[in-house]
Amino acid sequence: MTDRIGEVIQVYTTRFLAQSDNLLNPPYFGSFVRAESQGMSIYGLVFNVYETSIDPNRRAMAFGIEREELLKQQPQIAEFLKVEFEAAVIGFNDAGRIRAYLPPFPPRIHSFVYPCSKQEVLDLTEDLEFIRSINSLPGLPVEELVAASIRLAYRERGSDRNFLVRAGQEIAQLLKDEYEKARSIIRRISDGR
Amino acid sequence: MVDRQKRIGKLISGSLLSGLEAKLSEDVNVEDISVGRLVVVDGKENKFFCLLKDVSLQATNEDILLNPPSDDFAKQVHAGINTFYKLSIQPMLVMPQNPMEDDRPRPSTTVPPHFSNVCEATEKDVSLIFGKPDKNSPEIGSPIFMDVPVCLNLEKFCKRSNAIFGKSGSGKSVLTRMVLGYLIKSDLAVNLIFDMHGEYGWSATNESTGIDDPSLRQLLGSKVAIFTVDGDSPLYRRVRPDYDVQIPYSAIEIADLELAAGELGLTQAGIETMYRMSDKWGEEKWLSRFLEMDTDDFPAVVEDLKVNEQALGKLHRCLIRLKKLPFIRKEVADDTVERIMGEIQAGRHIVFQFGRYNSMLAYILVANILTRRLHKLYIDKTDFARAEGIEGPKPLIITIEEAHKFLDPQVARQTTFGTIAREMRKYNMVLLLIDQRPSGIDDEVLSQVGTRIVGELGDERDINAVLTGLPNQGTLKILINNLEPRQFLLTGFALPMPVVIDAKNYSSFCDEVSIGSGIILDAVKQKKVFDDLNTKVYGDDQIIFD
Numbered sequence: 001m002t003d004r005i006g007e008v009i010q011v012y013t014t015r016f017l018a019q020s021d022n023l024l025n026p027p028y029f030g031s032f033v034r035a036e037s038q039g040m041s042i043y044g045l046v047f048n049v050y051e052t053s054i055d056p057n058r059r060a061m062a063f064g065i066e067r068e069e070l071l072k073q074q075p076q077i078a079e080f081l082k083v084e085f086e087a088a089v090i091g092f093n094d095a096g097r098i099r100a101y102l103p104p105f106p107p108r109i110h111s112f113v114y115p116c117s118k119q120e121v122l123d124l125t126e127d128l129e130f131i132r133s134i135n136s137l138p139g140l141p142v143e144e145l146v147a148a149s150i151r152l153a154y155r156e157r158g159s160d161r162n163f164l165v166r167a168g169q170e171i172a173q174l175l176k177d178e179y180e181k182a183r184s185i186i187r188r189i190s191d192g193r
Numbered sequence: 194m195v196d197r198q199k200r201i202g203k204l205i206s207g208s209l210l211s212g213l214e215a216k217l218s219e220d221v222n223v224e225d226i227s228v229g230r231l232v233v234v235d236g237k238e239n240k241f242f243c244l245l246k247d248v249s250l251q252a253t254n255e256d257i258l259l260n261p262p263s264d265d266f267a268k269q270v271h272a273g274i275n276t277f278y279k280l281s282i283q284p285m286l287v288m289p290q291n292p293m294e295d296d297r298p299r300p301s302t303t304v305p306p307h308f309s310n311v312c313e314a315t316e317k318d319v320s321l322i323f324g325k326p327d328k329n330s331p332e333i334g335s336p337i338f339m340d341v342p343v344c345l346n347l348e349k350f351c352k353r354s355n356a357i358f359g360k361s362g363s364g365k366s367v368l369t370r371m372v373l374g375y376l377i378k379s380d381l382a383v384n385l386i387f388d389m390h391g392e393y394g395w396s397a398t399n400e401s402t403g404i405d406d407p408s409l410r411q412l413l414g415s416k417v418a419i420f421t422v423d424g425d426s427p428l429y430r431r432v433r434p435d436y437d438v439q440i441p442y443s444a445i446e447i448a449d450l451e452l453a454a455g456e457l458g459l460t461q462a463g464i465e466t467m468y469r470m471s472d473k474w475g476e477e478k479w480l481s482r483f484l485e486m487d488t489d490d491f492p493a494v495v496e497d498l499k500v501n502e503q504a505l506g507k508l509h510r511c512l513i514r515l516k517k518l519p520f521i522r523k524e525v526a527d528d529t530v531e532r533i534m535g536e537i538q539a540g541r542h543i544v545f546q547f548g549r550y551n552s553m554l555a556y557i558l559v560a561n562i563l564t565r566r567l568h569k570l571y572i573d574k575t576d577f578a579r580a581e582g583i584e585g586p587k588p589l590i591i592t593i594e595e596a597h598k599f600l601d602p603q604v605a606r607q608t609t610f611g612t613i614a615r616e617m618r619k620y621n622m623v624l625l626l627i628d629q630r631p632s633g634i635d636d637e638v639l640s641q642v643g644t645r646i647v648g649e650l651g652d653e654r655d656i657n658a659v660l661t662g663l664p665n666q667g668t669l670k671i672l673i674n675n676l677e678p679r680q681f682l683l684t685g686f687a688l689p690m691p692v693v694i695d696a697k698n699y700s701s702f703c704d705e706v707s708i709g710s711g712i713i714l715d716a717v718k719q720k721k722v723f724d725d726l727n728t729k730v731y732g733d734d735q736i737i738f739d
């Protein structure tokens with residue numbers, strides 16, 4: 001498929017790491033992606049994107065030239081850089097039905113990763129269960145991630161205010177005992193309107 | 194109104210004793226909810242009819258109160274989760290969901306299960322509870338915010354003493370007129386109305402229009418007889434009273450004067466002096482004899498009765514006020530009480546008016562004297578009827594305004610009115626108390642009142658007084674606090690459950706009970722046409738000239 005954006009290079013039950021296909025169009029933070037593995041689609045929410053040197057023992061160096069200019073002058077530098085992204089697993093497709101919970105196993109290494117279609121985003125976010133999944137995974141920037149993904153799903157819905165309210169209520173409910181956290185997410189999603 | 198239930202919340206907690214609590218649905222605007230409404234909780238097998246008694250703001254989280262959401266979106270999102278509205282409702286009656294033919298609502302003895310739906314009562318619910326209007330249970334209003342009749346069961350109403358309370362302007366006279374009109378129409382009892390302010394005879398001034406509304410005589414014709422102590426009053430320009438009555442001095446007892454002690458300015462010493470005179474000169478003669486005396490005669494009296502001359506002079510100055518009441522005479526042509534009794538036996542209802550002599554003094558004396566004698570007559574007749582196994586005298590309802598004057602705790606134990614209120618219906622006689630100061634009425638009397646009709650009351654003490662002896666006082670108190678003019682809380686014997694009503698419009702009452710003399714209907718309609726024209730020409734603004 002032509003719209004491939006990456007390839008899985010490390011997996012856990014709850015998250016996977018993928019290497020981006022190109023340096024120019026890495027996936028957005030908070031976007032929905034799909035890994036195709038063993039005939040199953042496994043959905044993830046991108047929560048970390050980083051660019052690094054390909055050699056784990058060497059860091060990139062500062063050149064003092066604007067990136068665009070630098071790559072023009074020394075195109076080989078791009079060969080030493082890579083973009084990787086991490087996605088939290090939020091669901092999978094089981095015989096045509098989208099399930100908003102963890103699949104029995106993660107995607108396999110070297111599976112390809114694609115961006116989710118609009119329909120997939122709608123289906124994944126319809127019952128808002130993904131917010132709960134994200135909230136329960138350790139080490140995620142939960143507040144930012146939830147807000148970013150909801151803003152995205154809201155735009156995919158043609159700015160449907162009802163959805164935004166529903167999402168807000170889900171957050172308020174889920175974070176009943178963490179009012180400040182809920183409040184900060186709600187402020188972030190209401191800004192996105 | 195559509196007869197489909199509108200869900201307004203879900204039951205979350207509570208008890209039968211202290212009332213139930215429900216969470217308001219998020220799609221209901223809290224500002225549309227108001228206390229006093231009838232609501233229905235849909236249990237599994239039963240419907241619970243309840244009164245909405247309170248609405249409160251709730252938060253599940255302290256933090257949200259310290260740091261409230263600022264924009265509308267955030268408020269909306271937290272609503273129902275971190276913040277919600279709680280409805281407090283009091284279960285009153287219960288009825289099976291699928292009632293059998295003869296199932297009637299009965300008092301609830303348990304509560305509906307968790308999360309039962311709480312709905313607004315529908316027309317069907319209301320008519321299930323309060324019945325359909327007919328002659329013996331006429332419509333006297335509708336539950337607030339609803340357009341369904343609430344009927345007063347007159348058969349039950351007649352069986353006890355009742356009361357209509359409300360501060361001035363609350364609409365109690367108009368409501369009383371309607372209740373009396375329906376009572377007269379039903380013929381379930383005979384009415385004797387002590388009409389202190391001249392509102393129950395031919396016509397009554399409507400305070401908002403300034404025009405005279407028809408009153409009982411005009412509406413019900415010869416079913417009503419008017420007695421008056423002031424036959425020359427301008428009140429009777431259009432219709433003559435049926436009886437112009439006088440009271441002989443001999444009919445006045447010391448107890449009557451004691452009741453009016455405040456009005457007469459009597460002291461304890463004066464009262465004792467009266468008893469001395471009565472002992473010496475005779476119960477029936479002392480008063481006229483004393484009033485005929487002047488100061489020259491006092492030394493002899495002082496000598497004779499061994500009383501203080503100053504006290505005697507003072508007493509004389511007090512009692513001489515009776516002479517200003519021309520209907521109190523030494524000799525009178527015929528016996529008013531006999532006449533009243535005759536009318537009662539003939540089934541006519543009596544409005545007793547005072548014309549220009551509507552002072553508290555005249556009112557207290559006359560009402561007390563007549564009622565005492567009637568009561569004696571009734572006791573004799575009832576006892577006689579019992580002994581002979583025949584029908585007793587017709588049940589009589591005596592309506593008294595300013596009821597506290599006759600029933601305050603100091604006097605209620607001695608006055609005939611107090612006795613009647615306490616002995617209930619033993620002698621076929623009950624009271625309808627009309628008062629704006631119920632706190633002045635003896636507790637024991639209040640707790641005997643069968644049906645209470647309570648309008649707007651300003652004073653906390655009055656509110657507490659009308660609740661004397663009632664269950665669910667907390668709930669009822671809230672309801673009373675929220676009453677507006679022409680709204681009444683009805684509670685007690687003649688009603689299956691307490692309810693707050695908007696009183697029926699007086700002109701529809703007139704249309705309904707009028708014996709059909711076209712003139713009256715025309716007058717009412719004419720007035721309406723005139724009013725409409727007025728609004729057309731001048732708009733709704735009222736011009737008030739001070």
Ligand SMILES: Nc1ncnc2c1ncn2[C@@H]1O[C@H](COP(=O)(O)OP(=O)(O)O)[C@@H](O)[C@H]1O
Pocket residue numbers: 359360361362363364365366367368398399400401402679696697698699700
């Ligand atoms: N049910 C009613 N229908 C029409 N007008 C009413 C009604 N109740 C009260 N009013 C109006 O309010 C005024 C005051 O009512 P009223 O019964 O005389 O008050 P209260 O006796 O409590 O002082 C009346 O003159 C009338 O204009």
Ligand SMILES: [Mg+2]
Pocket residue numbers: 362365366
């Ligand atoms: Mg009045």
